[in-house]
Amino acid sequence: MTDAPRADGAASHPIPARRWACVIPVAAIMYMLAYLDRNNISVILPYMHGDLDLSNADKGLAGGIFFVGYVFLQIPAAVLAQRWSARKTVLILMVAWGLSAALSGLVRTRGQFYLARFVLGFFEGGVWPAVLILLASWFPLRERARANALWMACLPLSSVLMAPLSGWMLDHASWRWVLVLQGLPPLLWAVVWWFTVADRPAQARWISRAEAGHLERALAADEAAKPPAGGGSYLDAVRQRPVLVLIGVYFFWITGFYGFSLWLPSVIKELTHNGSPTEVGLLTAIPFTVALVVMIGNAAWSDRTGRRRQAVAVPLVVGIAALLLGQAVHGALPRMLLLCLTAAAVYAPYGPFWAIPGQLLRFEAVAVAMGLINALGNLGGFAGPYLVGWLTDATGSSLTGFAVLAGFLAVAVVLVALGLRPGSGLPDQPSGRRPAPSANVPPNAPS
Incomplete structure (x- = not known):
């Protein structure tokens, strides 16, 4: 794989792009194993059959309390990744969450189960911002949405692969086993991570001097082009209005995202009239397969056009419509199609959304901004699942819960439309027009 020819017509030699084949897959598999702890619980909960005596509200709490623990290490891990080492930070967290995940199968009471989920979220919380810092050292801004989306493709891909696996395992073993x-693979992958990943191109043994030089020039040009308002300190990052808006967008979006994702297997179980875990797991993989394709396509469109706002807002509007229609229509096939559409819509914004902080802030400030956005935004991961479970218990139907989730997504759309308008600090290139690279900025990697 090599970089594309210069858009300005200047002669240039092809630049190797091994980073796309070496950095992204290792990071994606690592986080796929982390995300397993969110999608396996969604498959397990409908089949606990009274074990620990969990009501729907209790199940929502068990799924959501993970995100309360998830908050605490966001900013510390981001700062450690930026000032010390993203590679070492992720390694430590990987070992800790693997052990925590395995031990969570040994709980005996409802309270112990809640505590195990909290501790698991605590250790996994710092991984996301640490990897975003790592990618910011390997991929210039013109490649950032695609790099983010290819890495974040592990989210739907984890569900595509692991939901059927979890279902199959439940048919042959208890939920505890x-x-x-499923807590053991992160401990094994930690070895691969240590010997493969480097914090910066200059530290990687497998990268060519040409590619390392290309990245150094491109990243330096990105930093020089950022507006002074982007700030150079952590306090500057927190004070910026667009960063505060991004926190709000992420919270309301993630509330809908996890409220839908956690309860998706339960909805599919209902559609199959109490199908087996293997059947439900296989059917659950279908919406996430659609989401994977749409997520990557939307990120590529965002990088090509520069329209980050539209790439975030439009899918969420589609998700609102699909969530509401899904509660109004009848029949397994139409409802399954709408579940696929909803999954695609709530996953599609990931790549473009996480490219926005890098456009606003310099590298030394973006760490705390990403940590803060992810920490506060992921509290929606507690709110969404719990709201759906509580409202299902209260009303006897999931209709009210999913309507509330659609309302949360609507608030996210309004915040994007009004809070991230051009002129608010967010660069927004017209469709089909990308600025020609300057003489010292090498071309970007292929789509």
Whole structure:
């Protein structure tokens, strides 16, 4: 893989792009194993059959309390990744969450189950911002949405692969053994991570001097082009209005995202009239397969056009419509199609959304901004699942819960439309027009 020819017509030699084949897959598999702890619980909960005596509200709490623990290490891990080492930070967290995941299968009471989920979220919380810092050292801004989306493709891909696996395992073992066994792979992958990943191109043994030089020039040009308002300190990052808006957008979006994702297997179980775990797991993979394709396509469109706002807002509008229609229509096939559409809509904004902080802030400030956005925004991961479970218990139907989730997504759309308008600090290139690269900025990697 090599970089594309210069858009300004200047002669240039092809630049190797091994970073796309070496950095992204290792990081994606690592986070796929982390995300397993969110999608396996969604498959397990409908089949606990009274074990621990969990009501729907209790199940929502068990899924959501993970995100309360998830908050605490966001900013510390981001700062450690930026000032010390993203590679080492992720390694430590990977070992800690693997052990925590395995031990969560040994709980005996409802309270212990809640505590295990909290501790698991605590250790996994710092991984996301640390990897975003790592990618910011390997991929210039013109490649950032695609790099983010290819890495974040592990989210739907994890569900595509692991939901059927979790279902199959439940058909052959207790839910406790499923949790124990699925906690072991992160401990093995930590070895691969240590010997493969480097914090910066200059530290990687497998990268060519040409590619390392290309990245150094491109990243330096990105930093020089950022407006002074982007700030050079952590306090500057927190004070910026667009950063505060991004926190709000992420919270309301993630509330809808996890409220839908956690309860998706339960909805599919209902559509199949109490199908087996293997059947439900296989059917659950279908919406996430659609989401994977749409997520990557939307990120590529965002990089090509520079329209970050539209790439975030438009899918969420589609998700609102699909969530509401899904509660109004009848029949397994139409409802399954709408579940696929909803999954695609709530996953599609990931790449473009996480490219926005890098456009606003210099590298030394973007760490705390990403940590803060992810920390406060992911509290929606607690609110969404719990709201759906509580409202289902209160009303006897999931209709009210999913309507509330659609309302949360609507607030996210309004915040994007009004809070991230051009002129608010967010660069927004017209469709089909990208600025020609300057003489010292090498071309970007292929779509």
